Amino acid sequence: MLLRVKSRSFVLCLFAVCIFSEFPNDVDGFEPISITTGVASITAIGISTLAANFGSIKSKFLESCDDNWLKKDTQGLKNDLSTRLHGQHLVIENVVKAIQAHKRHLPSKALVMSFHGWTGCGKNYVGRFIAEHLYHQGMKSKFVHLFVATHHFPHASRIETYKDQVRDWIKGNITACPQSMFIFDEVDKMPPGLLDIILPFIDHHEEINGVDYRHSIFLFLSNTGGNLINRKTHEYWSQGRKREEISYKVMEEVVTTGAFNEKTSGLWHSALIEKNLINLFVPFLPMETSHVKLCIRDDLTSKGHEISDEIINKVLDELHFIPEDSKLYSKSGCKRVSEKVNMVMETI
Numbered sequence: 001m002l003l004r005v006k007s008r009s010f011v012l013c014l015f016a017v018c019i020f021s022e023f024p025n026d027v028d029g030f031e032p033i034s035i036t037t038g039v040a041s042i043t044a045i046g047i048s049t050l051a052a053n054f055g056s057i058k059s060k061f062l063e064s065c066d067d068n069w070l071k072k073d074t075q076g077l078k079n080d081l082s083t084r085l086h087g088q089h090l091v092i093e094n095v096v097k098a099i100q101a102h103k104r105h106l107p108s109k110a111l112v113m114s115f116h117g118w119t120g121c122g123k124n125y126v127g128r129f130i131a132e133h134l135y136h137q138g139m140k141s142k143f144v145h146l147f148v149a150t151h152h153f154p155h156a157s158r159i160e161t162y163k164d165q166v167r168d169w170i171k172g173n174i175t176a177c178p179q180s181m182f183i184f185d186e187v188d189k190m191p192p193g194l195l196d197i198i199l200p201f202i203d204h205h206e207e208i209n210g211v212d213y214r215h216s217i218f219l220f221l222s223n224t225g226g227n228l229i230n231r232k233t234h235e236y237w238s239q240g241r242k243r244e245e246i247s248y249k250v251m252e253e254v255v256t257t258g259a260f261n262e263k264t265s266g267l268w269h270s271a272l273i274e275k276n277l278i279n280l281f282v283p284f285l286p287m288e289t290s291h292v293k294l295c296i297r298d299d300l301t302s303k304g305h306e307i308s309d310e311i312i313n314k315v316l317d318e319l320h321f322i323p324e325d326s327k328l329y330s331k332s333g334c335k336r337v338s339e340k341v342n343m344v345m346e347t348i
């Protein structure tokens with residue numbers, strides 16, 4: 001009897017826990033068999049629990065497509081945009097609403113938003129905030145994909161290769177995680193027609209070959225329509241009206257006209273527009289001095305510098321403002337603020 005027990009305990013030791021060897025086998029009144037059975041079942045439970053938890057343990061350390069790594073922090077997104085994006089009343093309201101709707105309900109299609117405006121008005125910035133509030137890893141998440149036209153698709157002649165690539169990437173990545181996000185930057189510099197490749201993925205299909213594309217998000221960033229947006233914004237200013245009076249409807253009209261008609265828009269006569277597959281056109285208005293000042297303050301704060309009018313004015317002096325007569329808008333928005341702040345801080 002004892003021998004049998006010992007050999008069993010040896011086997012158990014091999015497995016994992018050597019609790020049994022701690023027990024003296026020859027203690028009076030002990031029933032070795034029940035101990036063995038007990039330990040065996042404890043070990044068995046242990047191993048199976050371990051196996052069952054392995055997935056979730058792994059998911060705690062390795063980014064996975066689940067609630068440990070995905071989030072729906074639309075309130076946080078709203079707060080961040082409200083405090084850190086300057087002069088863009090049309091962006092905050094509409095982008096947050098669109099994402100809330102897409103995340104709250106079972107979406108009927110992928111969410112597609114097209115951001116329009118001059119450089120430095122915050123298009124990339126908003127893309128980053130969205131990533132940070134939907135993925136714990138933010139832009140570094142393996143579920144967030146950034147394509148920059150001049151970097152990823154520089155040669156118009158290779159459009160067919162690019163098409164195959166983009167199609168495979170989207171398919172592969174959404175198969176791995178339906179909540180993937182794709183950001184296409186510099187859409188206006190993409191070979192015309194390339195974007196149409198994503199058409200089937202963002203249309204109203206429940207699934208294609210077993211893959212559900214409806215939970216994904218696509219962002220298109222471009223300068224397209226930027227001049228028209230600026231002209232309209234300036235028009236309001238000339239009439240003595242506040243820019244906050246500009247309604248979404250007015251600007252949407254301006255932007256869609258530009259997107260559809262500007263030959264270099266990347267969306268020029270694109271089926272994406274014709275078929276109404278873009279959920280939201282988002283206009284970014286040109287930045288006035290007061291907005292740029294806020295960007296400078298943010299930058300100084302984030303770098304731990306003191307904020308003074310002297311420094312702010314010095315940074316402003318480094319930037320270009322247009323048009324010639326009124327010098328109302330920063331030519332590069334807030335884009336070069338950080339770099340100019342560094343420069344000014346060097347000389348102080």
Ligand SMILES: *[C@@H]1O[C@H](CO)[C@@H](O)[C@H](O)[C@H]1NC(C)=O
Nearest residue numbers: 145146168169171172173176
């Ligand atoms: C996902 O997209 C990236 C590009 O961001 C690509 O390199 C990768 O191969 C894609 N993954 C799959 C499984 O297709």
